[in-house]
Amino acid sequence: xxxxxxxxxxxxxxxxxxxxxxxASVSAAAAGGGEGGTLTISDAQFLWSxxxxxxxxxxxxxxxxxxxxxLMFVNTxxxxxxxxxxxxSYAWSDDNKVLTFTIRKGVKWTDGQPLTAADIVFxxxxxxxxxxxxxxxxxxxxxxxxxxxxxxxxxxxxxxxxPYFYYIADQVGIVPExxxxxxxxxxxxxxxxxxxTGPFTIERCTPQNVSYVKNPDYWQPGLPKISRIEYPAxxxxxxxxxxxxxxxxxxxxxxxxxxxxxxxxxxxxNHYWFPPVVNVAIFINQTNPLLKDVAVxxxxxxxIDRGRVAEIGEYGYEPAANQAGIVTPTFASxxxxxxxxxxxxxxxxxxxxxxxxxxxxxxxxxxVFASPSGKRLSFTIINQSAYTDWVAALQVVxxxxxxxxxxxxxQNLAGDDYSAKLYNGNFDLAxxxxxxxxxxxxxxxxxxxxxxxxxxxxxxxxxWERYSNKETDALIERYAQTTSASEQQEIMNKLENxxxxxxxxxxxxxxxxxxxxxxxxxxxxxxxADPYAQPFGGYTFPDWEIVVLRxxxx
Amino acid sequence: MRYxxxxxxxxxATLWTAMTVNFFLPRLMPGNPAIAMMARFHGKxxxxxxxxxxxxxxxxxxxSLLAQYFAYLRNSxxxxxxxxxxFFPQPVSGVVLGALPWxxxxxxxxxxxxxxxxxxxxxxGAWERGGWFDSILPPVFIVLSAFPYFWIALxxxxxxxxxxxxxxxxxxxxxxxxxxxxxxFIGDVLVHAILPGVTIVITxxxxxxxxxxxxxxxxLAEDYVRMARAKGLSPLRIMIDYAGRNAILPNLSxxxxxxxxxxxxxxxxxxxxxxxxxxxxxxQAVLNEDYPLMQTLFxxxxxxxxxxxxxxxxxxxxxxxxxxxxx
Numbered sequence: 001x002x003x004x005x006x007x008x009x010x011x012x013x014x015x016x017x018x019x020x021x022x023x024a025s026v027s028a029a030a031a032g033g034g035e036g037g038t039l040t041i042s043d044a045q046f047l048w049s050x051x052x053x054x055x056x057x058x059x060x061x062x063x064x065x066x067x068x069x070x071l072m073f074v075n076t077x078x079x080x081x082x083x084x085x086x087x088x089s090y091a092w093s094d095d096n097k098v099l100t101f102t103i104r105k106g107v108k109w110t111d112g113q114p115l116t117a118a119d120i121v122f123x124x125x126x127x128x129x130x131x132x133x134x135x136x137x138x139x140x141x142x143x144x145x146x147x148x149x150x151x152x153x154x155x156x157x158x159x160x161x162x163p164y165f166y167y168i169a170d171q172v173g174i175v176p177e178x179x180x181x182x183x184x185x186x187x188x189x190x191x192x193x194x195x196x197t198g199p200f201t202i203e204r205c206t207p208q209n210v211s212y213v214k215n216p217d218y219w220q221p222g223l224p225k226i227s228r229i230e231y232p233a234x235x236x237x238x239x240x241x242x243x244x245x246x247x248x249x250x251x252x253x254x255x256x257x258x259x260x261x262x263x264x265x266x267x268x269x270n271h272y273w274f275p276p277v278v279n280v281a282i283f284i285n286q287t288n289p290l291l292k293d294v295a296v297x298x299x300x301x302x303x304i305d306r307g308r309v310a311e312i313g314e315y316g317y318e319p320a321a322n323q324a325g326i327v328t329p330t331f332a333s334x335x336x337x338x339x340x341x342x343x344x345x346x347x348x349x350x351x352x353x354x355x356x357x358x359x360x361x362x363x364x365x366x367x368v369f370a371s372p373s374g375k376r377l378s379f380t381i382i383n384q385s386a387y388t389d390w391v392a393a394l395q396v397v398x399x400x401x402x403x404x405x406x407x408x409x410x411q412n413l414a415g416d417d418y419s420a421k422l423y424n425g426n427f428d429l430a431x432x433x434x435x436x437x438x439x440x441x442x443x444x445x446x447x448x449x450x451x452x453x454x455x456x457x458x459x460x461x462x463x464w465e466r467y468s469n470k471e472t473d474a475l476i477e478r479y480a481q482t483t484s485a486s487e488q489q490e491i492m493n494k495l496e497n498x499x500x501x502x503x504x505x506x507x508x509x510x511x512x513x514x515x516x517x518x519x520x521x522x523x524x525x526x527x528x529a530d531p532y533a534q535p536f537g538g539y540t541f542p543d544w545e546i547v548v549l550r551x552x553x554x
Numbered sequence: 555m556r557y558x559x560x561x562x563x564x565x566x567a568t569l570w571t572a573m574t575v576n577f578f579l580p581r582l583m584p585g586n587p588a589i590a591m592m593a594r595f596h597g598k599x600x601x602x603x604x605x606x607x608x609x610x611x612x613x614x615x616x617x618s619l620l621a622q623y624f625a626y627l628r629n630s631x632x633x634x635x636x637x638x639x640x641f642f643p644q645p646v647s648g649v650v651l652g653a654l655p656w657x658x659x660x661x662x663x664x665x666x667x668x669x670x671x672x673x674x675x676x677x678x679g680a681w682e683r684g685g686w687f688d689s690i691l692p693p694v695f696i697v698l699s700a701f702p703y704f705w706i707a708l709x710x711x712x713x714x715x716x717x718x719x720x721x722x723x724x725x726x727x728x729x730x731x732x733x734x735x736x737x738x739f740i741g742d743v744l745v746h747a748i749l750p751g752v753t754i755v756i757t758x759x760x761x762x763x764x765x766x767x768x769x770x771x772x773x774l775a776e777d778y779v780r781m782a783r784a785k786g787l788s789p790l791r792i793m794i795d796y797a798g799r800n801a802i803l804p805n806l807s808x809x810x811x812x813x814x815x816x817x818x819x820x821x822x823x824x825x826x827x828x829x830x831x832x833x834x835x836x837x838q839a840v841l842n843e844d845y846p847l848m849q850t851l852f853x854x855x856x857x858x859x860x861x862x863x864x865x866x867x868x869x870x871x872x873x874x875x876x877x878x879x880x881x
Contacts, residue, residue, distance in 0.1 A: 047830050
């Protein structure tokens, strides 16, 4: 089975928060341009359940944004740039503990009722009442949500929680109180006929296909320009690739192994853009007695030729990562290039050997180093067997580590077996990536924040390598208390330094958004020159709403 | 009567064993449904969603395995199959009923066609053995059935859908079509069924031909066939009523078994052609550790196979009374 990557939809931002002009244009609805047309999206690996609950992780990407809109849109690819959406503005209190949204007037649900501040208050209190719906655990930080005046919603936090802005404003689809208040059990509510504020509604759904049709009364005048979206459920990649390359579908988000021959050569209108968003890294179990020694971890970081892994394992479509953990070029402005250069982590197997020898390790007759107490540096790395590119990448890694006297066994496992081991910490090394966010901070918090981890044998939601350092935790907490860009940058530099000095994990390649699109029928796609939203067709929400609003007939 | 009772006893014992295995085997898999869901959406879901899903799926509910087992037996008996986790929050019964007609239609019809066609070819081939018919058709189909199914399917997609563009490359009907009992929709479904249907038939027909042809050659050497010829009966009547009727018996039990297995779908067929049937659903259920859906599908398969065997036993007794007498 070829692999599809579900990268990152959960991205976005704080950072440059401060003030957003209420008059900022909501989306670049170019004047003129052709209307109509049916957009077909090609990619999926399962049959549809035809439920559209925005709080069901299996179907929320079908509805959040395009049907159930969010308060704001936070763009990962433009340094967490905020665009007002259902809320026209927001403001943090001076102590960053109270967040106030002003709700847009004149927005209607598709059943004709107006959107009110009460709907937003209801939505968030629904997540409080039913923790199974709270996919981003926003109520871990919130203490209350209440209406103020006619059109304002006030969110009060237990502690300063600036990064939560992204989860609250960009990831929670707002639902109508007049419908959801009557739902007996929202956890098991399928929501087959969703009523939202978004530019599209569900026309019909079968397990094989979802048909969206445009909402004629959408609150942004003149939008959307395309009139229908078809989202078929492919069970396997080859037919999805075939439909995409022959123009039967115009937008895809799948990995196509031989992109040039299989896709680009079929039409001059076929294009791709693979922007990187998070790191694929080797997570190092911090409780392993041999891997506890930072010398071993540093030696491994020197012994891996990231460029070669990217070239062979990922066909060059995924760039090599850096040890500072900042995804470039997406988040290049956050990178402390001087520190990275000083730390020197370029491919250097001799240096790796020198580090180990200096730390008292001795090479045995089989060429593998052993610790002073005689334990061989032989490790097992767990990997997803379905990701054929990762299997190839780890073959390269194990050859390279062998040259530096470290033995690596690659264990390619089925998805659930792999995940169970990963979350429970039953591994020496693990090849994996986190979901990230609109600034590098989110990925660092997921990697390093101690309290979010769990003891070995208990499932940890994040921080799978069980890294624990009080100073790092304090840095991560301090970041959450500030909206100052310079202070955030200063903290991020220190966190990058943790990665460089302590090597709790080794970033190897950068996970990208797979995005193939055809300009034969529709134009207005996100490109490197205009990265107005994440392009991963049909999965990254609410970004794909932003994209379909920009698209128009050629 | 004793014969029937003994068959029924066997039926109940087998059913219970199969249901017990259905229950315990999936639970030996590592992980739990929430972790399987995180694996499916790896990187797409915030790690915190794990906690939300554990609550929604009731993963940490403290109930002993034995208590769950008896609840499962009780619920199965009264037809309560619970909520699917892969297609959460749809009820299992709805999910299965939505997929079953597609599988029954495609795999059921093609199994019947393959059986009748294969039996006919085997019978005629044996009757005229050595002739041109016998030298061409049986060998061709037997060679075809030796190919891996997915290879034949992918090659035919490549030729008839991608290169020639004659037939759709997958799905059960045109995307966006409204499901209805109208002629245009039925025609659409039939067009979509040609490629998967024909590939199933040409890859499965070889087995029927081979057994039928061999049995037929044996029966043609029997004394009663020679007797029939001597009586001057028409060749058609000898072929069908005398030789064919006896030669078909072993094929018939095989046919019953495969009818039972129709409800398990054809995983490869549905996978390659993105056909929204039960086989693909079963694959998803296993991958996602969807215990309720898995149990229901396995229960249906077990029941169908056992009922088919029961029915074949009955038909065999009618066609060949010796079976009952001897037992």
